[in-house]
Amino acid sequence: MEGFFITFEGPEGAGKTTQIKMLEPWLASKGRQYITTREPGGTPLAEKIRDVVKHYNNSGEQVYDKTELLLFAASRAQHVHFLIRRELDAGKVVLCDRFTDSTLAYQGYARNGNIKFIEALNHYAVEGLKPNLTILMDLPPSSGRERTSHRPETQGVHDRLEAETLDFHEKVRQGYLELARKNPDRIKTVDASRNPEQIHVDIIKILEEQYEF
Numbered sequence: 532m533e534g535f536f537i538t539f540e541g542p543e544g545a546g547k548t549t550q551i552k553m554l555e556p557w558l559a560s561k562g563r564q565y566i567t568t569r570e571p572g573g574t575p576l577a578e579k580i581r582d583v584v585k586h587y588n589n590s591g592e593q594v595y596d597k598t599e600l601l602l603f604a605a606s607r608a609q610h611v612h613f614l615i616r617r618e619l620d621a622g623k624v625v626l627c628d629r630f631t632d633s634t635l636a637y638q639g640y641a642r643n644g645n646i647k648f649i650e651a652l653n654h655y656a657v658e659g660l661k662p663n664l665t666i667l668m669d670l671p672p673s674s675g676r677e678r679t680s681h682r683p684e685t686q687g688v689h690d691r692l693e694a695e696t697l698d699f700h701e702k703v704r705q706g707y708l709e710l711a712r713k714n715p716d717r718i719k720t721v722d723a724s725r726n727p728e729q730i731h732v733d734i735i736k737i738l739e740e741q742y743e744f
């Protein structure tokens with residue numbers, strides 16, 4: 532069986548991790564082998580970069596926008612080269628919590644980075660790999676913030692990017708929607724404001740009806 536690469540995108544608190552957890556047993560019930568991974572991260576080195584990029588906090592030194600962008604790209608190159616490619620070649624479904632579109636939405640659209648350059652950098656990092664399907668979980672930033680501030684796992688503590696203003700997160704959302712308009716075949720948008728079961732049904736429908744799972 533051929534590998535199949537699914538990425539989950541959307542703002543903090545949209546329910547990406549929740550939906551991936553719900554999709555895992557469904558894939559197993561279909562007899563598909565899968566792995567779940569995340570960005571930034573996914574390999575030991577990439578996870579170290581994740582820790583820096585999410586939690587580096589030193590009042591004497593800010594993380595410069597270009598540094599942030601390059602750290603994400605470095606983590607991604609490592610992740611694709613040593614993990615994702617191998618699992619896809621082995622015929623598995625790869626579920627990835629965030630991927631290239633996050634960099635475009637956050638470092639590109641929200642931080643006013645150079646979109647063309649980020650596209651080229653993404654392409655360089657992933658050596659041309661593209662998700663077969665991207666689920667964009669669309670949610671107003673205020674709802675995402677509300678959800679993560681009650682999240683038991685992190686006890687409401689926000690990381691460096693989560694701590695950005697609502698205005699920043701609105702730009703992230705608009706960036707994602709623009710990406711969905713530009714890539715209608717790959718990116719499927721689901722309304723993430725509903726309950727987890729309804730969203731899960733939408734995602735399964737996409738996989739069954741459009742990808743013959």
Ligand SMILES: Nc1ncnc2c1ncn2[C@@H]1O[C@H](COP(=O)(O)OP(=O)(O)OP(=O)(O)O)[C@@H](O)[C@H]1O
Pocket residue numbers: 541542543544545546547548549550678679681682683723724725726727730
């Ligand atoms: N559809 C939903 N409706 C209400 N609450 C939800 C829904 N989906 C997830 N939640 C809850 O909201 C919080 C955030 O969900 P989750 O961690 O899955 O989001 P996420 O998109 O992975 O966020 P992040 O980008 O911060 O990792 C969790 O406490 C989760 O239980």
Ligand SMILES: [Mg+2]
Pocket residue numbers: 547548549628
């Ligand atoms: Mg998550």
